[in-house]
Amino acid sequence: MSHSPRSRTKPAGSVESTTISDASQVEALLGALEDEDCRAILEATTDEALTANELSESCDLPLSTAYRKLELLTETGLLEEQLRISRNGKHTSEYARSVEDVHVSLDSDIELSITRSGIEEHGQSVVAGAD
Template structure:
């Protein structure tokens, strides 16, 4: 099971579907989805981008735990990291959920079908105007 991810853009609303079948990537993503703290972060970032401090508070996690979970979620592609630009010059990372759905298929080998929507929104590297 060492296939590369396959992507299929959908013209309806910037939705993209990707299939992941590489064993290590499937295991990492399923591990992140199994983790209660990771799921809390994914839920908190469903509608808005949040910083590590904001997520720590919203999910009632120690900041060190929030950073570990954020690293796992960004490495697996479940979260996008962006730069929040501040007028005072103190820029900080913020995180946005990058997936809408994850489906597991076990027909041949285990594969994950990941649906991403709002690809244009989350693809930005910086958000200007925040203080």
């Protein structure tokens, strides 16, 4: 399957660091990072935003599983859902990794420090001839 070239733009100075100490949020994030399918999706979205169908194919996942994992990853903030606008008028959701680094701190409580990078401006990309 060939894809039209897409890339995320990272505006200068758009890196943001967040510390998460809420136990339920830490557990959800660690659970997502522990999941092999979620890690495959995060790896696949390193350089470009992809649709659920593209991720299903590239990660060798059933589409229903891909959608479940995408929901988990967007709920935890590891992926950002964007709108892909094609010139033919069809619009679809695409998913971009929104996290560069996750660090675990084991002081008195477990805390996660997350470094987020800038995603495409306005959360949209235009793809020529996309289906």
